[in-house]
Amino acid sequence: MLKIKNLHASVEGNEILKGIDLDIKPGEIHAIMGPNGSGKSSLASVLAGKEEYEVTEGSIEFEGKDLLDMDPEIRAREGIFLAFQYPVEIPGVSNIGFLKTAINDIREHRQLPPLTAKEFLQRTKERQKLVDFNSKLVNRSLNEGFSGGEKKRNEIFQLAMLEPKLAILDETDSGLDIDALRIVADGVNKIQSENNAFLIITHYQRLLEYIVPDIVHVLAGGKIVKSGTKELALELEEKGYDWLKEDALNKTV
Amino acid sequence: MLAQVDTDFQEQITNTFEDLSNGVFSSEPESLQNWRKEAFSAFMDLGFPTIKNEDWKYTNVKPYLKSNFTIIPNLQEIQNGIPAKTENFFGKELSAYTVYVVNGKINFEKSNVPDTNSVRIQEISESYATDGFLSRLKCKRDYSINPFLALNNALFTQGIYIEVEKNFQLDKPIHLVHLSDLDQEYFQLAKNVVIARQGSHFELIESVENTGHNNFFRNASTEILVEPNATFNHYKLQKGSENIRMVEHTEVEQQADSQYNNYTFTFPGYQFVRNNLNLALTGSNIESHMYGLYLTGGKQLVDNHTLVDHQQPHCESNQLYKGIMMDKSRAVFNGKVYVHPIAQITNAFQQNNNILFSDNASVYSKPQLEIFADDVKCSHGSTIGQLDPEALFYLRARGISESEGRSLLVNAFAFDVAEKIENPEIRELLENEISKTMTGVEY
Ligand SMILES: Nc1ncnc2c1ncn2[C@@H]1O[C@H](COP(=O)(O)OP(=O)(O)O)[C@@H](O)[C@H]1O
Ligand SMILES: [Mg+2]
Numbered sequence: 001m002l003k004i005k006n007l008h009a010s011v012e013g014n015e016i017l018k019g020i021d022l023d024i025k026p027g028e029i030h031a032i033m034g035p036n037g038s039g040k041s042s043l044a045s046v047l048a049g050k051e052e053y054e055v056t057e058g059s060i061e062f063e064g065k066d067l068l069d070m071d072p073e074i075r076a077r078e079g080i081f082l083a084f085q086y087p088v089e090i091p092g093v094s095n096i097g098f099l100k101t102a103i104n105d106i107r108e109h110r111q112l113p114p115l116t117a118k119e120f121l122q123r124t125k126e127r128q129k130l131v132d133f134n135s136k137l138v139n140r141s142l143n144e145g146f147s148g149g150e151k152k153r154n155e156i157f158q159l160a161m162l163e164p165k166l167a168i169l170d171e172t173d174s175g176l177d178i179d180a181l182r183i184v185a186d187g188v189n190k191i192q193s194e195n196n197a198f199l200i201i202t203h204y205q206r207l208l209e210y211i212v213p214d215i216v217h218v219l220a221g222g223k224i225v226k227s228g229t230k231e232l233a234l235e236l237e238e239k240g241y242d243w244l245k246e247d248a249l250n251k252t253v
Numbered sequence: 254m255l256a257q258v259d260t261d262f263q264e265q266i267t268n269t270f271e272d273l274s275n276g277v278f279s280s281e282p283e284s285l286q287n288w289r290k291e292a293f294s295a296f297m298d299l300g301f302p303t304i305k306n307e308d309w310k311y312t313n314v315k316p317y318l319k320s321n322f323t324i325i326p327n328l329q330e331i332q333n334g335i336p337a338k339t340e341n342f343f344g345k346e347l348s349a350y351t352v353y354v355v356n357g358k359i360n361f362e363k364s365n366v367p368d369t370n371s372v373r374i375q376e377i378s379e380s381y382a383t384d385g386f387l388s389r390l391k392c393k394r395d396y397s398i399n400p401f402l403a404l405n406n407a408l409f410t411q412g413i414y415i416e417v418e419k420n421f422q423l424d425k426p427i428h429l430v431h432l433s434d435l436d437q438e439y440f441q442l443a444k445n446v447v448i449a450r451q452g453s454h455f456e457l458i459e460s461v462e463n464t465g466h467n468n469f470f471r472n473a474s475t476e477i478l479v480e481p482n483a484t485f486n487h488y489k490l491q492k493g494s495e496n497i498r499m500v501e502h503t504e505v506e507q508q509a510d511s512q513y514n515n516y517t518f519t520f521p522g523y524q525f526v527r528n529n530l531n532l533a534l535t536g537s538n539i540e541s542h543m544y545g546l547y548l549t550g551g552k553q554l555v556d557n558h559t560l561v562d563h564q565q566p567h568c569e570s571n572q573l574y575k576g577i578m579m580d581k582s583r584a585v586f587n588g589k590v591y592v593h594p595i596a597q598i599t600n601a602f603q604q605n606n607n608i609l610f611s612d613n614a615s616v617y618s619k620p621q622l623e624i625f626a627d628d629v630k631c632s633h634g635s636t637i638g639q640l641d642p643e644a645l646f647y648l649r650a651r652g653i654s655e656s657e658g659r660s661l662l663v664n665a666f667a668f669d670v671a672e673k674i675e676n677p678e679i680r681e682l683l684e685n686e687i688s689k690t691m692t693g694v695e696y
Contacts (some may be wrong), residue, residue, distance in 0.1 A: 048650045076652035092457025101661075102651040106634045109652070141665075160650065 001026050001063060002047075002166055003198050008057035015056070016042045018222035024166065027194040031208055032201045034219035034231060035241040040201045041085050043219070046172045047199075048082040049075050056234050060164070075110035076102075079165030083155035083172050085201075090142040095154070096124065098142060099161050108161060127160035131187040148175035160191055167191075168199045173207040185210030202209050207234035262322060266296075269324050270407055277410060282381055288391050292406035295396040299403060308398040311585045311617045312556045317498040317525045320441035320468045326410045327352070341585075342430055342462035343492040343520075343686075347678055349428035349453040349458060356433050357411035357443055369420040372455075377412035377444055377571045386414060389476050391445055394504065399529065405442050405474045412444035417453040417483075422524035424486070426456035426676065431471070434464045437564075444473040449483040449511075456486040456676060471499035479505065480537065485511040488679055489528070492520035494685070495551070502529040509536025509565075515543045516674055517557065518683050520690055521550030521579070531560040534596075545574035546670040546683075548690050549614070556585035561601065563592040566626075569600040575670050576607040577663060578614035578631045578690070589621040596626050596670075603633040608640060608666060640666075663691045 004022040008015060016039045024030055030219045034040055046053045047060070049072035067075060090098075101200040104114040115123065128135055133153050143151050152172050159167050168187075173181055188211050192198065200211060208216070208230060218226040219242060226232065270293050278286055301318060302309040350367045352374055353360040361620050366374050373383075380386045396403040417423060433439055463469040479485050479575045507513050508658065547555045554687055560688070561570040576584045590601045601624075607616045611663060620633040640662045648658035674680040 003377075050646060071655070072646060072649040073654050073658075076650055082650055084647070084650075088641070088643045088647045090641075090647065090662070090665065092668050093644075093648075093661050098648065098651070098653070098661065101651050101657065102648075105654065105657075106652045162651065243674050 001060040002088060003201075004058070005060075006058035007043075007046070007055065007060065009042065009053045010053045011042070011052050011054070015045065015052075016222050020219075020222075020224055022217070024199060029192065029198045029200065029211060029213045031129065031213035031216045031230075031233065032215060032219050033200065033203065033205070033244050036203075038219045039222040040096055040121075040219055041170055042081055042222075043209070044085075044168050044199075044201060047075075047080060047168060048072055049244045073105070074109075076162075077106045078163075081162055081164030081167045082157055083152075083159055083169045085170040085174075086149045087143050087155055089144045089146070091144045093142045095140055096138050096144050097115045099124075099158060102162060123161065125162055127157060130160050130190060131158040149177065149180050153174055153184065155182065156187055161193075164196065166197050166199065168201070169239070171202045171203060172200075173202055173204065176205065181207060182210060205237045208233045254628065262318070263438060265324060265695050266404070266408070269326060273326055273408065273410065274478045277378075283342065283389065285381070285387065289407050292396065292403045293408075294534050296400055296403035296407055296617060299396065300399040306398065306400075308558065308587070311333040311583075312527060313526075314527075317470065318325055320438045320470070320500055322468070322470055324336050324408065324435065325435070325444065326408070326462065341464065342432065342460045342683060343571060344428065344430075344458060344460045344490045344679075347426070347428060347458065347682060349426040350423075350656055352413070353426045353433045354413060354429060355694075356435060358439060363587070367425075367427070369421075369515075371418035371500075372423060373414065374427070375414050375417040376544045377414050378410070378530075380414040380446070383414070383416070384603045385448065385478075386446060389448060389478050390444070392476060392504065392506070399502060401472050402474050402502050405444060405472050405502070409442040409444040409474075411442070412446070412480040413458070414446045416448045417450060417455050419450040420452040421450075421455075422453070423455040426486075426679075428460050431459065431461045431473075431608070432464065433462075433469055435469075436467060438463065438467045438469070440470045441472065443471065443473040445473070446484075447475065447477045447479075449485045450477045451480040452482040453480075454484045458488040458490060458679065460490045460493070461497065461499065462671045463497050464494070466645065468496045468498065471493075471497065471501075473499065474502040475504070477503065477505040479507045479509060479511040479513050481509045486514045486675060487516070488674075489515070489517040490683075491518060491526055492522045495522060497522055497523040498525040499523065500527045500529075503531065505530075505532045506534060507534050507536065507539045507541060512540045514541070514675070516679075517545045518542075518686075519545075519547040520550065521548065521553060523584075525554045525557040527558070529558045531562070532570065533562045533564060534568045534570065535564050537565045539565070539568040542673070543570075543572045543574075544670050544673045545572075546687075547574075547576045548579075548667065548687065549576070549584050550579045550690070551582060552580070553582040554584075554678040555582070556587075558585075558587045560589045561569065561588070561592065563596040563599045563601060566595065566597045566599065568596065570602070571600075571601040572587070572605075572672065573670055574605045575667060576605075576616055577610055577667060578607065579610040579638075580617050581611070581613045583614065583648070584616045586616070586618045586635075587621065588619070588633075589683075590623070590625050590631065592629055592631070594625045597628040599626060599631070601629065601631045605635045606666070607637045608663065609637065610663070662689050664688060667691070
């Protein structure tokens with residue numbers, strides 16, 4: 001589904017991603033862990049099409065198409081979804097109104113008819129329940145005055161509404177208490193299927209107890225320095241990242 | 254000398270004043286005649302404002318006065334009873350007591366005046382004997398920063414007087430529709446006086462349109478008194494023909510426990526608009542709200558100057574002005590808040606946010622706070638920016654196109670002011686107009 005090859009990307013002239021290879025197949029859940037500043041969010045931003053990032057080398061294919069050639073909205077319509085680490089507040093733009101526009105833009109791109117008002121309402125109710133998202137928040141301005149946890153939950157609600165093929169979750173677990181974490185994880189597990197894939201960026205292995213990854217990657221210094229099974233997450237939790245950093249450093253020398 | 258305009262127009266101003274002084278003015282009360290003389294000599298000293306005048310620094314009126322303008326004091330003779338076109342003006346669909354002021358004169362035949370003795374709507378020239386009218390009209394104003402007002406006071410022959418009786422609540426707004434349809438390049442001098450008597454409650458909408466094919470300059474001034482406990486909502490809907498240039502000077506005196514809300518919405522159209530809105534809070538427990546939205550396009554110049562003068566304690570004023578500048582348009586916001594030493598426990602807020610929607614557009618924003626009391630809650634903020642790129646990216650990352658995203662964000666920015674409008678019909682009209690104006694606009 002997603003093939004990243006030797007991806008190098010820089011922002012304001014600083015190289016942040018220094019040669020990433022990643023292959024995600026339908027039905028898989030990948031986790032990316034790594035210390036602060038290692039480039040996890042940068043990778044997510046490059047995938048979503050943030051213009052500040054300049055890809056200097058390498059390629060990204062999404063379902064056989066060149067992803068780097070697409071504007072952010074086209075990527076979204078093709079099926080990429082990013083749950084932001086820091087969702088922005090947009091006063092005056094209604095949560096539900098903007099979702100309706102987004103869904104129908106995506107459907108149009110896929111040559112599907114727009115959802116009827118009834119279908120849309122039905123889907124809203126259903127997905128809201130799925131991630132236990134407060135119906136009062138659905139009708140408010142986008143993230144305006146939401147708590148940290150509410151913002152994160154809204155990201156997952158949007159994920160459930162938009163039904164992407166590849167969902168990237170950037171530290172969705174931070175700012176969530178244990179109950180909220182469980183609800184979000186349950187939601188993701190219900191959405192997960194043979195046809196979609198998840199890339200879960202996290203700092204802690206806590207979330208991975210609930211959403212069990214097929215593969216865990218460690219990102220350090222803009223590179224994937226190690227990949228392994230879910231046990232790797234536990235190892236990281238115990239030992240921290242320092243041993244890996246040195247490992248990576250040694251490799252490049 | 255009046256360096257700003259050509260000698261023909263200077264002569265015309267002088268001659269008009271002389272003619273009127275020997276004509277209709279000579280039958281006016283003597284105090285009024287003296288007041289006019291004073292205004293005339295002030296104007297002759299000042300001339301039209303230049304950019305050397307601090308209050309007109311960013312607004313050069315010279316190009317807007319360059320036309321073969323004619324001051325036509327005795328319009329009745331010219332009008333010849335031909336009814337003006339009334340098909341087109343912004344706000345026509347609003348349900349209101351619509352009062353057509355055609356070339357400065359009320360057309361009672363077409364108008365729908367409230368059928369009650371509690372509301373007076375009449376020509377100014379018939380109002381001199383009315384209690385309290387003259388003293389309101391003749392309130393002392395600072396001509397040095399308002400030369401247009403000096404000229405207006407010296408020469409106006411037309412205008413409307415509106416008075417709403419004590420404790421009367423009008424069920425629908427009064428909609429003053431200032432229309433002109435003359436073939437000449439018409440320089441209009443209009444005066445309005447509005448008195449909201451104690452405890453009264455009403456709304457006034459004003460629209461201006463020119464259906465004539467030539468340049469039209471409107472120099473208008475309005476004196477408003479809001480008596481104790483009265484509530485007055487005042488809407489200025491500024492959208493119309495591109496040959497309109499105007500200076501709208503509004504003076505409001507608010508007395509104790511009163512509320513005055515001003516909503517000034519300017520859309521692409523009029524070539525030049527200068528709004529002066531001056532509030533004097535002369536009692537306690539007053540509330541004042543001033544909401545402005547200027548959505549400018551083409552080569553438009555829109556200038557809002559406000560002043561809130563807190564003269565007494567326990568009052569609250571709130572200004573929210575937002576601007577979106579497109580194309581080659583320019584906007585100016587200058588908001589002054591003055592808090593006198595005795596005006597303790599004052600709340601005065603001012604916010605001016607601007608978005609430049611084009612590289613060729615510009616805006617000057619200047620808050621001026623002069624606070625001489627210590628127990629005051631005052632805040633002001635002024636921003637000039639582009640749309641938030643993070644917000645735009647967020648929308649695009651959900652599948653919304655860049656242009657659609659921009660339009661969503663810009664609507665959200667402007668709706669923030671529109672949602673303050675109490676009258677639902679006016680709110681809807683303006684929200685639709687915002688959407689219409691901003692949809693499909695390319696950055
Ligand atoms: N817009 C930016 N401009 C400059 N540097 C940036 C920008 N965004 C991220 N960085 C830098 O890139 C590095 C990786 O950041 P990020 O991808 O956010 O890491 P992570 O998500 O792993 O904590 C950091 O050193 C950060 O300072
Ligand atoms: Mg991050």
